[in-house]
Amino acid sequence: MKARTRAAAFLLTPFFVLFTAVMVVPIGYAVWLSLFTEKQSGLGFGGTETVFTGLDNYTAALGDRAFREGFGVLLGYCLFYIPLLIAGALGLALLLDSALARARRFFQLALFLPHAVPGIIAALIWVYLYTPQLSPVVEAMEAGGIGFDFFSPGGALPSVVNIALWEWLGYNMVIFYAALQAIDRSVLEAATVDGAGSWRIAFSIKVPLVRASLVMVGLFTVIGSLQLFTEPLILNKGTGSAVTSTWTPNMYAYTAAFDRNDYGLAAAASVLLALTAALLSFGVTRLTGRRKEKAA
Amino acid sequence: MSRTWNRTSRVIAGTATALAVLTACGGGGDSAGSSANKPVTITFWGWAKGSKDVVDAFNASHKNIRVTFEEIPSGTAGGYAKISNAVKAGNAPDLVSIEYSSLPEFVSSGALQDIGDEFTEADRAKLLPQAVELTTLGGKTWAVPFDAAPQAFFYRKDLFEKYQVAVPKTWDEFKAAAEKVRKADAKARIGTFFPDDPTTFEAMAWQAGAQWFKAENDTWKIDTTDPATTKVAAYWQGLVDADLVHKNASFSPEWTGSLKNGTTIGYLGASWGAGVLKGTLPEQNGKWAVAPMPSWDGKPASGMLGGSTFAVTKDSRNKAAAVEFAEWMSTTEAGVKARIASGTSSAFPAATALRPVAKQAFDASYYGGQDIYALFERSGASIGQNWAWGPTTGTTNTAIKDQFGKITKGGPTIADAIRTGHEATVAELKKRGLKVEG
Numbered sequence: 001m002k003a004r005t006r007a008a009a010f011l012l013t014p015f016f017v018l019f020t021a022v023m024v025v026p027i028g029y030a031v032w033l034s035l036f037t038e039k040q041s042g043l044g045f046g047g048t049e050t051v052f053t054g055l056d057n058y059t060a061a062l063g064d065r066a067f068r069e070g071f072g073v074l075l076g077y078c079l080f081y082i083p084l085l086i087a088g089a090l091g092l093a094l095l096l097d098s099a100l101a102r103a104r105r106f107f108q109l110a111l112f113l114p115h116a117v118p119g120i121i122a123a124l125i126w127v128y129l130y131t132p133q134l135s136p137v138v139e140a141m142e143a144g145g146i147g148f149d150f151f152s153p154g155g156a157l158p159s160v161v162n163i164a165l166w167e168w169l170g171y172n173m174v175i176f177y178a179a180l181q182a183i184d185r186s187v188l189e190a191a192t193v194d195g196a197g198s199w200r201i202a203f204s205i206k207v208p209l210v211r212a213s214l215v216m217v218g219l220f221t222v223i224g225s226l227q228l229f230t231e232p233l234i235l236n237k238g239t240g241s242a243v244t245s246t247w248t249p250n251m252y253a254y255t256a257a258f259d260r261n262d263y264g265l266a267a268a269a270s271v272l273l274a275l276t277a278a279l280l281s282f283g284v285t286r287l288t289g290r291r292k293e294k295a296a
Numbered sequence: 297m298s299r300t301w302n303r304t305s306r307v308i309a310g311t312a313t314a315l316a317v318l319t320a321c322g323g324g325g326d327s328a329g330s331s332a333n334k335p336v337t338i339t340f341w342g343w344a345k346g347s348k349d350v351v352d353a354f355n356a357s358h359k360n361i362r363v364t365f366e367e368i369p370s371g372t373a374g375g376y377a378k379i380s381n382a383v384k385a386g387n388a389p390d391l392v393s394i395e396y397s398s399l400p401e402f403v404s405s406g407a408l409q410d411i412g413d414e415f416t417e418a419d420r421a422k423l424l425p426q427a428v429e430l431t432t433l434g435g436k437t438w439a440v441p442f443d444a445a446p447q448a449f450f451y452r453k454d455l456f457e458k459y460q461v462a463v464p465k466t467w468d469e470f471k472a473a474a475e476k477v478r479k480a481d482a483k484a485r486i487g488t489f490f491p492d493d494p495t496t497f498e499a500m501a502w503q504a505g506a507q508w509f510k511a512e513n514d515t516w517k518i519d520t521t522d523p524a525t526t527k528v529a530a531y532w533q534g535l536v537d538a539d540l541v542h543k544n545a546s547f548s549p550e551w552t553g554s555l556k557n558g559t560t561i562g563y564l565g566a567s568w569g570a571g572v573l574k575g576t577l578p579e580q581n582g583k584w585a586v587a588p589m590p591s592w593d594g595k596p597a598s599g600m601l602g603g604s605t606f607a608v609t610k611d612s613r614n615k616a617a618a619v620e621f622a623e624w625m626s627t628t629e630a631g632v633k634a635r636i637a638s639g640t641s642s643a644f645p646a647a648t649a650l651r652p653v654a655k656q657a658f659d660a661s662y663y664g665g666q667d668i669y670a671l672f673e674r675s676g677a678s679i680g681q682n683w684a685w686g687p688t689t690g691t692t693n694t695a696i697k698d699q700f701g702k703i704t705k706g707g708p709t710i711a712d713a714i715r716t717g718h719e720a721t722v723a724e725l726k727k728r729g730l731k732v733e734g
Binding site: 037038039040041042043044045046047048060128131132133134151152153236237238239240241242243244245246255257258259260261262263265 | 373374376377380381384400401403404405406433434436490491492511514516543544545548549550553554559687688690691694697698699700701702704707724725727728729730
């Protein structure tokens with residue numbers, strides 16, 4: 001018993017050392033930073049003094065319209081993106097799973113490949129494809145009479161959603177496909193014997209049986225969306241697009257630290273975002289946990 | 297030292313300590329460097345064209361100081377963030393490039409040190425007074441100005457001739473010329489509105505006589521609704537609304553692409569732009585020419601667009617050496633020559649006596665041998681004296697840039713964007729505990 005405890009302690013130590021060093025300490029430091037503000041006097045050319053300002057940075061962040069609007073953008077993004085992602089990924093997975101699909105491996109790989117491209121590279125590729133006068137896509141659309149400006153205020157959200165879809169569709173398709181493959185084939189055979197067509201089998205048998213993975217993908221995507229940063233940042237930096245430097249809460253924190261030199265505000269915004277994510281994860285896990293109990 | 301220690305160490309758990317020892321050794325090397333005969337080593341971060349050539353030339357001709365150069369992204373593209381983080385982390389280089397517009401922000405965040413004792417009154421007298429004024433804040437000297445950046449209008453001489461457009465002297469003529477260009481070629485435009493770059497707009501406001509930041513006693517007075525700014529904002533809104541200029545990010549592939557295929561045939565930039573165009577579009581050799589910036593009344597007038605200075609960071613222990621190197625770059629013939637002769641820089645030195653040197657070193661054949669330095673000289677003398685930058689340039693310009701990106705027909709206007717920038721500036725100054733009116 002003692003030896004086992006020692007072995008457990010030994011094996012767990014690396015985890016806890018890393019966890020403390022890269023999670024607990026930085027979070028503690030961010031909370032600490034968020035309580036201070038650099039104050040100046042006179043015209044401000046006499047240097048700065050770091051003053052304890054309590055929760056002032058938090059009220060400043062919450063009082064800033066740009067920060068609150070960031071959450072609005074996230075909400076819009078989730079409402080737009082998640083249904084498309086789930087419907088698309090599930091649809092493709094069902095196609096691959098159906099007996100009709102040929103070259104299954106090829107499609108699986110081809111659809112998954114975009115996920116292997118790092119987000120920043122994907123964003124750069126798409127910025128190129130969005131840029132009028134450079135992009136063959138925009139040119140083709142214009143030739144076809146569709147004048148859509150990806151950098152306009154109305155185009156910002158669709159542009160980012162499109163990049164995210166391209167990156168994540170294949171990945172989630174693989175998850176759904178794996179879940180579909182795990183379905184007991186005898187159930188499907190029984191349905192066929194009972195005279196159900198492929199559509200009926202897909203929507204009345206397969207989809208209900210993979211509901212758990214649908215919920216899981218939905219959850220992970222919501223929580224992942226809170227971190228939305230790289231793709232809109234590239235759209236903000238490299239172009240004169242309508243994606244502002246405070247478009248998402250993460251970008252707000254980044255801009256506060258690196259454009260405005262206000263580390264206290266940046267820390268406060270980050271802590272608020274982390275709290276939101278924690279609350280959301282907690283609420284959602286509780287909710288699904290309860291649902292499972294009921295089902296059982 | 298670390299060798300004896302290593303011999304005794306046999307446990308893996310010692311990794312952290314080993315790291316600490318290594319760091320300590322690194323620190324020890326520094327102090328050894330400054331002793332006796334060895335040269336002082338200073339580090340320099342910058343992005344201006346030709347910096348590497350200047351550093352090489354300096355190292356080749358100096359035994360007492362060795363400069364290590366690291367190229368960083370240009371200021372607003374991430375260079376400034378890199379510098380402020382390094383200062384915060386305590387590992388900043390000795391000398392950094394900072395543009396005039398961002399200098400007050402670095403001074404007010406306490407990132408720099410006063411160099412008045414090394415860079416004296418007599419040294420400063422060699423430089424353009426406007427440039428010295430912009431580096432003197434709160435009565436102290438914070439940076440060695442390198443170049444003055446008078447505005448200039450670059451245009452495709454061949455296409456202007458082909459379309460029979462006269463080079464505009466006033467902004468009214470510029471608008472008429474813009475219409476003519478579009479008429480001659482429906483895809484071509486005379487220039488570009490840069491939604492990602494508020495400094496170009498600010499230079500236009502400066503040229504028109506605006507003064508956004510005024511320091512009075514201990515109070516900042518912010519004014520962005522003065523007649524000059526209002527006039528410039530309305531003028532550019534007109535050009536954008538009437539689709540007389542392109543709307544592309546500056547130096548973006550989109551912008552360069554349109555220059556390459558001749559759908560953008562002019563560029564409202566500054567002196568340093570001559571080198572940039574030459575480097576970006578080598579195939580258009582001989583097709584470009586430079587004109588003074590159009591003005592409101594036809595008389596020479598200019599703001600300043602960019603232009604860099606060299607500043608010493610607060611923790612540098614090599615201030616004297618850093619200032620000596622900075623002065624060498626800015627105020628000596630050899631320094632200026634080394635940069636311009638690199639072929640990529642068309643910097644217009646703030647040191648008045650060195651302009652003939654710069655002129656001689658710059659190969660103007662790209663501009664058909666035009667005497668562009670004489671033109672910069674006239675424009676440089678006409679740089680408005682009133683403009684000052686505030687201590688919140690990052691906040692001000694980010695806020696304006698965000699709104700510029702949203703400008704569309706019927707949407708937010710340039711004036712709206714400036715108002716948002718104004719409000720953000722006032723809020724930021726207040727948050728820092730400074731007195732502000734406006």
